[in-house]
Amino acid sequence: MAIPAIEDHWAVFLDLDGTLLDLAPRPDAVVVPTGLIATLEGLVQRLGGAVAIVTGRARDVADTLLAPLMLPGGFGHGAELRDGAGRIRTIDTIPAMPADWAPRLAAEIATWPGVILETKPHGLVLHHRAAPQWKDATRDVLLALLRGHDDDFTLMPAHMAFEIRPRVATKGRAVRALMQAAPFHARRPVFVGDDVTDEDGMEAARALGGLGLHVGRDFHGGPAQVRAWLAQPEARHAAP
Structure with missing residues (x-):
């Protein structure tokens, strides 16, 4: 399908590695491209703050990569949430990982x-x-x-x-939780991801009347194509 232009009533949920950032040989070797932070800042302003990062990365790692931004989102595949007001909470039923x-x-x-x-x-x-x-x-x-x-x-x-x-930490759970409150509530959710761990986030967005977009299948490219799409605020065609 053709990728629709971003609409002002959307809530955008973005994976990090492989979606916003190009993959690297090591997880600590990813590079934040020039212009990405400015693109995200512009998107946040345009969508009234309804932009979230939903990633397998830990919250502190995501914040370091995207500094000075501290966006709402789901971290550790949704094990930890940060809402639009900056409040942080961990899923109550999250199991402790064995220390050994x-x-x-x-x-x-x-x-x-x-x-x-x-x-x-x-x-x-x-x-x-x-x-x-x-x-x-x-x-x-x-x-x-x-x-x-x-x-x-x-x-x-x-x-x-x-x-x-x-098992209880999923990106779909993060999307559903964030959509319950401002600034996401009553908007059309659009989730963009690139691998198996993103599929339930895409499905959650679709179930809520939105879109689930896959970097490879829908953008037919990689993170560069996603970044270019996010950087086009002037295109305002109706989404299908």
């Missing part, structure tokens, strides 16, 4: 050159972008870690990575 998981994984991958362990407040990720030969091994070691914890945690594929996250 990160050190166990660090020891396991010590002899797997190129595999990177990323720890998050409510989950963890093994990246194999620089070592694709370890793809199956990274998945298998995480599945072994999950045994006995399947009710609380799940394994998700991502771009050249596998991630353990709490």
Whole structure:
């Protein structure tokens, strides 16, 4: 489908890595492109603050990347929310991640050159972008870690990575929660994402009468195409 121009009555929900930011060999090596912050500032002003970041990244990491902006959103796949008033809350039912998981994984991958362990407040990720030969091994070691914890945690594929996250933490849940209050309430939600972890966010937006847009399927490109789309406030055609 043709990507509709942004409408003033929308509420826009944006993934970070692979959507706003180009993917990098390491999660700490992403680069914030020149002009992105100004583009987001303009979008926030135009939509009355109804712009949110919904990302697997921790809140402090997202804030550092997008400084000085501190946008509303769902962080850690929605495990933590920041509403339009800046209030922060964590899902009440979020399970505590076992304390031994990160050190166990660090020891396991010590002899797997190129595999990177990323720890998050409510989950963890093994990246194999620089070592694709370890793809199956990274998945298998995480599945072994999950045994006995399947009710609380799940394994998700991502771009050249596998991630353990709490089952109750989803981007769809973040969208639904944020849409209940200002400045998002009564607007048309539009979620833009790029991978499997974004699909439930897209579905939540569609269920609320909005759009779920996929970077690869709908923009036919990458984050550069998304950034260019966000930077065109003058186009105001009716959305389908």
